[in-house]
Amino acid sequence: MSAPAPRRSGRRPGPSSTREDVLRAARRRFAEQGYDRATFRNIAADAGVDPALVVQFFGTKQDLFVAATRPSVSLAELAEESGAGEPADPALGLARLLVHWLGKEEDRYAMLARIRSAASEPAAAEMVREMIHEQVAGFTPLIAGDRPDARAAMVALQFLGLVWIRWVVPIDPIASMSDDELAEWLGRGLRAFLA
Amino acid sequence: MSAPAPRRSGRRPGPSSTREDVLRAARRRFAEQGYDRATFRNIAADAGVDPALVVQFFGTKQDLFVAATRPSVSLAELAEESGAGEPADPALGLARLLVHWLGKEEDRYAMLARIRSAASEPAAAEMVREMIHEQVAGFTPLIAGDRPDARAAMVALQFLGLVWIRWVVPIDPIASMSDDELAEWLGRGLRAFLA
DNA sequence: TTCCTTTCTCAACGCTTGTTGACATCACTC
DNA sequence: GAGTGATGTCAACAAGCGTTGAGAAAGGAA
Numbered sequence: 001m002s003a004p005a006p007r008r009s010g011r012r013p014g015p016s017s018t019r020e021d022v023l024r025a026a027r028r029r030f031a032e033q034g035y036d037r038a039t040f041r042n043i044a045a046d047a048g049v050d051p052a053l054v055v056q057f058f059g060t061k062q063d064l065f066v067a068a069t070r071p072s073v074s075l076a077e078l079a080e081e082s083g084a085g086e087p088a089d090p091a092l093g094l095a096r097l098l099v100h101w102l103g104k105e106e107d108r109y110a111m112l113a114r115i116r117s118a119a120s121e122p123a124a125a126e127m128v129r130e131m132i133h134e135q136v137a138g139f140t141p142l143i144a145g146d147r148p149d150a151r152a153a154m155v156a157l158q159f160l161g162l163v164w165i166r167w168v169v170p171i172d173p174i175a176s177m178s179d180d181e182l183a184e185w186l187g188r189g190l191r192a193f194l195a
Numbered sequence: 196m197s198a199p200a201p202r203r204s205g206r207r208p209g210p211s212s213t214r215e216d217v218l219r220a221a222r223r224r225f226a227e228q229g230y231d232r233a234t235f236r237n238i239a240a241d242a243g244v245d246p247a248l249v250v251q252f253f254g255t256k257q258d259l260f261v262a263a264t265r266p267s268v269s270l271a272e273l274a275e276e277s278g279a280g281e282p283a284d285p286a287l288g289l290a291r292l293l294v295h296w297l298g299k300e301e302d303r304y305a306m307l308a309r310i311r312s313a314a315s316e317p318a319a320a321e322m323v324r325e326m327i328h329e330q331v332a333g334f335t336p337l338i339a340g341d342r343p344d345a346r347a348a349m350v351a352l353q354f355l356g357l358v359w360i361r362w363v364v365p366i367d368p369i370a371s372m373s374d375d376e377l378a379e380w381l382g383r384g385l386r387a388f389l390a
Numbered sequence: 391t392t393c394c395t396t397t398c399t400c401a402a403c404g405c406t407t408g409t410t411g412a413c414a415t416c417a418c419t420c
Numbered sequence: 421g422a423g424t425g426a427t428g429t430c431a432a433c434a435a436g437c438g439t440t441g442a443g444a445a446a447g448g449a450a
Contacts, residue, residue, distance in 0.1 A: 018427075034315035036231045040408065050429050055409065057427090118364055119314035120229035125364045132366060153360060153369040154380055160364075161356025165348060169313055169320045169355075171327060174348040185349055188387045204399040204444045211397070235438065245399050250439065252397090 021047040022054055026068035027106070030113035035065060035121040062123060069110045069127075075101060076138040090142045091194045095187035098159060099179050108167075115163050132156045145195040154193045162186060216242040217249055221263035222301070225308035230260060230316040257318060264305045264322075270296060271333040285337050286389045290382035293354060294374050303362075310358055327351045340390040349388045357381060 025046035029038035040061065044051040058064040073081075078101055102108045114131065117124035136143075136152050143151045165171050166182070174182065220241035224233035235256065239246040253259040268276075273296055297303045309326065312319035331338075331347050338346045360366045361377070369377065 036407095037315050039406080041406085051408090052410080052430080053428055061408065116314045119311045120232050128364050129366060132364075147368075149368050150372075150380055153366050154384060156366060157356035157360045157369065158353065158384070159356070160359045161352035161354070164355045164359070165352045169323050169327075171324060171348050171351060173342075173344050174352065177345075185345055189349055189353070189384060192383045192387055213397075231437095234436080236436085246438090247400080247440080248398055256438065 018047065018049060018053070019057060022049060022057060023068050026054075026064055027109045027113055030065060030068060030117060031109040032112075033116075034113075034119065035061075035117035035124055040064075065113070065117070065121075065124070066127075069113045071107050071110045071131075072104075073101075073107065074138070075135045079138075089187070089191075091191035092183065092187035094139065094142065094155075094194065095190055096183045098162070099183045099186065102163070102166075103179055111163060112167055115160065116168060132159075142194050151193040155190060158186065158189050213242065213244060213248070214252060217244060217252060218263050221249075221253075221259055222304045222308055225260060225263060225312060226304040227307075228311075229308075229314065230256075230312035230319055235259075260308075260312070260319070261322075264308045266302050266305050266326075267299075268296075268302065269333070270330045274333075284382070284386075286386035287378065287382035289334065289337065289350075289389065290385055291378045293357070294378045294381065297358070297361075298374055306358060307362055310355065311363060327354075337389050346388040350385060353381065353384050 022043065026038065026043045029043050029046065032038075040051040040054050043064075044054050047054075054064065058067055075097065079097055082097070082100065102111065114124055114128050118128045119125075136156060140148065140152075143155065145151065162174075162182075165174050167175075170176075174185070177185075217238065221233065221238045224238050224241065227233075235246040235249050238259075239249050242249075249259065253262050270292065274292055277292070277295065297306065309319055309323050313323045314320075331351060338350065340346065357369075357377075360369050362370075365371075369380070372380075
């Protein structure tokens with residue numbers, strides 16, 4: 001048989017998709033294991049690359065984390081794209097939007113990575129806080145009424161709880177539910193806080 | 196000035212509260228930094244003790260985690276103790292119970308430790324799952340109606356979300372709210388899922 | 391007092407981590 | 421085709437980790 005891929009040093013022939021490969025691997029590791037347990041070494045191994053190359057491309061671990069967990073679209077963009085401006089039932093509309101957002105693998109991994117990592121890495125916690133403020137801010141019209149700040153926080157609470165119970169500590173039947181059914185249940189919870 | 200506590204080897208004179216000191220320190224570190232960043236070394240330092248002593252007392256890190264994050268009371272016990280059997284508003288009653296539970300520092304730290312650690316340590320995630328099943332099981336009468344399993348999961352969702360938004364990624368105004376006001380808001384969310 | 395057990399410190403181990411510096415190979419421009 | 425920069429590997433580092441083993445000091449029973 002031929003030599004088992006001697007893996008010489010130096011640049012590989014042909015075009016390279018390494019940057020994207022590394023970002024994908026990093027996003028996945030951060031999402032599944034959190035900041036500390038995702039290491040340069042296992043990320044690089046997933047991408048079929050030397051750890052040092054990851055450092056050269058993206059800098060420190062913090063830098064890599066930021067680059068890998070940047071969401072591809074904002075909630076507002078997704079809302080426009082899917083057309084639903086202000087449906088008859090705003091709670092169900094928002095629920096569907098959130099579920100649809102988390103349905104996209106890349107964005108879900110980015111979210112999961114940030115939320116999981118926020119449990120132990122303060123910088124990630126700050127990113128989650130900012131993200132919640134930004135994303136929720138785009139939906140202030142929905143959250144009118146008394147104490148809009150508290151209502152917004154209760155919406156965020158349900159979003160974080162959803163991510164936990166569907167992916168971090170999967171609990172049935174929510175963990176195995178279809179997106180459509182999940183949106184119904186979430187909408188039922190959100191309805192208490194949307195005017 | 197006197198010698199700066201030369202810290203000789205061997206047993207210290209007088210009675211010892213070291214076991215409890217170590218458990219308290221461990222619970223706090225696990226709660227504030229999660230499983231990986233709470234180390235034998237910083238826990239031992241907090242307790243004013245050598246890391247090796249912690250190992251000798253409690254065994255492996257997993258063992259220490261289990262010992263330090265054991266809740267002192269169950270929800271059911273707390274419910275009996277606080278007298279509220281089945282109030283007129285079951286959602287508000289459960290909300291008050293949960294908030295009251297998390298109001299006790301020792302139990303809150305135990306919960307926080309488990310939940311934070313569940314983000315990266317699978318064994319802790321399993322503990323959270325079991326705990327939710329056990330504690331929620333005691334309240335099945337409240338969760339009657341159609342799809343009791345999904346309703347129970349939605350209650351768990353709000354509980355996890357609450358812990359996150361009040362202590363892990365503190366978001367105002369919920370993070371700085373009084374227990375009473377918080378219970379009102381949480382009750383409003385739970386009401387959608389209790390018959 | 392003597393002896394055993396418990397409590398406690400110290401020094402070290404093997405391992406993994408993030409990060410670095412030297413160097414090899416390829417693509418591309420002039 | 422020479423030179424330059426992007427891409428890639430390898431070996432090593434200092435630091436921190438969980439854990440171990442040997443031994444020191446105190447408490448308690450005989």
